[in-house]
Amino acid sequence: MPGWRLYQILIILGLIALAWLFKALTEPKLQNWARAREGWPKWRLRLLVQVRRRMLLVWFSLLAGLVYIVMQHVTWPSRSYLIGLAATLSTVWLSIGLAAQLVRNRSLRNILRWFLWIYATLYFLNALDEITAFLDRLAIEFGETRVSALSVISALVILGILLAGARLLTRMFTANVRKNRDISPSMQELTTKGVQLLLYGLAIYIGAQAIGFDLTGLAFLYGIIGVGLGFGLQKVVSNLVSGLIILLDKSIKPGDVISLGDTFGWIDSLSARYVSVVTREGLEYLIPNEDLIANQVVNWTHSNQLVRLDIYFGTAYDDDPHKVRALAIEAASGVKRVLVQPNTPVCHIVGFGDSSVDYILRFWIGDPTAGLTNVRGNVYLALWDIFKENNISIPFPQREVRTLNDPEADGPAHVITSDGATG
Known part of the structure; x- marks a missing residue:
């Protein structure tokens, strides 16, 4: 039937179409403007993205609120009631959608957002009491415990809010602890894990109490868990x-x-x-x-970052060992990661081998996390270069083989090596 209720519905539909048109015109401009923002913090950019995604609600809330205010002054309040209700609901939905972004967990954020949307809608439609009474009648009783649909929903919402709050507090506490240089890394880990366990445990405990679940009745379960820990875990x-x-x-x-x-x-x-x-x-x-x-x-880095490395090498007997030691120390000191203070490189003779004088070169580094093999390789390369420049030879095993063949003998040829062995 024609009347102001029908007229208000038609006005609301027209406002939706007009809001969609404004959204199509302004959304690309807002997106281009957002991309040009440099130096903005991430939370501002995320908020701008969420506003852009809800441009239809933003425009409808503005247009519906403006029409409602005009009709309040031009017509009777009863002739703009539905428009005012639509403006209020759209504004509340928009606020809930933006505020829910504070919850980082996507599943928890969606559950919380939809619950608040439904709750706000029922509240402003004055249907909250009837729905609450209906959900309260949907209950299961076992013993002295009564669990209703209303208590379960309330507990889930409370648990979601508490878990989100525990997560937020844990991150804030962890960030502050990480900045404190007076606390060792191990104590930082212990403190943050303890606080995290405490906050999440408290959130679960309060959520269980919200649905009327008596945790003291789990003593038998605790005993079973204890036995399981003793044997299987x-x-x-x-x-x-x-x-x-x-x-x-x-x-x-x-x-x-x-x-x-x-x-x-x-x-x-x-x-x-x-x-x-x-x-x-x-x-x-x-x-x-x-x-x-x-x-x-x-x-390697328990008390400090200093690590000593050893390198073994040998030179020919014709080379002056005093000169070899000095050159080896000079070569090691020239490598970038080798420390010269407070521990300078040292080189010592450790033995006289079959074909070489054997040395040990010891040096220290202060950054073992950067690797050990690579710095050893650089020192070996520096030794090679400085020995080549100063005509220091690095001996290697050599063997001379002579073949003796007697043309008058019918027997096999004899092979004599430089060490006197025959075969």
Whole structure:
């Protein structure tokens, strides 16, 4: 039937069409303007992207609010009630959609956004009490516990809000702890993991209490879990306890260079169950915490970053050993990563071999995380160059073979080597 209710519906449909037209005209311009923003923080750019995606709601809220204000002054309030309700709902939906972006988890964000949309719609339609009573009647009772659909939905919303808040607080706390240079990396890991466990555990506990779930009735379940931990989860518990010990005694921390058996690399991260070790080849080993506690581990950077490396070489007996030692020290000192202070390179004679005088060259580096083989190779190359320049020879085994053939003898030829062996 014709009347103001029908007229308001037609006006709302017209406002939707007009908002769609304005969206089509302004969205490309807003996108080009956003791309030209340089130096803006990421949160502003994300907010601008979300506003661009909701341009239809933005324009409809503005147009509907403007028409509602005009009709309030021109006509009676009852003749603009539906338009005002549409303007209010669109504005609330827009606000909820933008505010939900604070939740980083996509699934949790979608659940929270849809729940708030439904709740706000029912609230402004004055249907919240009827729906609440209906959901409360949908209940299951076992013993003295009564769980209704309303309590489950409320608990899920509360749990989602608490988990989002726990996640936000954990990130803020972690960022502040990382900036504090007075706290060691191992204690930073221990503190952040403890706070994370506490906040998430508290959020789950409050969510369970919100639906009226009595956690004290789980004593029997706790006993079963304890037995399972004692028999089936020994390794898991051992790794967890070992990880806690590693964090407390600070024997291993992120950035340390370690050797465990044939594995050599640096600590990338510490977790509750394993330690991530990255090798020079780019391989990532996940070593259980228990192995680091029970086995012998070489930590090259435990107390400091200084590491001594040894190189063995030999020169001919005709070369002056005093000159060889001086040249070797000079060559090592000229390599970029080799330290000259406080520990200078040294070179010593370690023996007289069969064909060479044997030396050991010792030098120190302060950045083992940059690799050991490459700096050894650079020192060897420097030795080669400086020995070539100063006519220092590096001997290698040589053998002279002479063949003796007696033309009058019918027997086989004899082969005599330089060391006197015959064959």
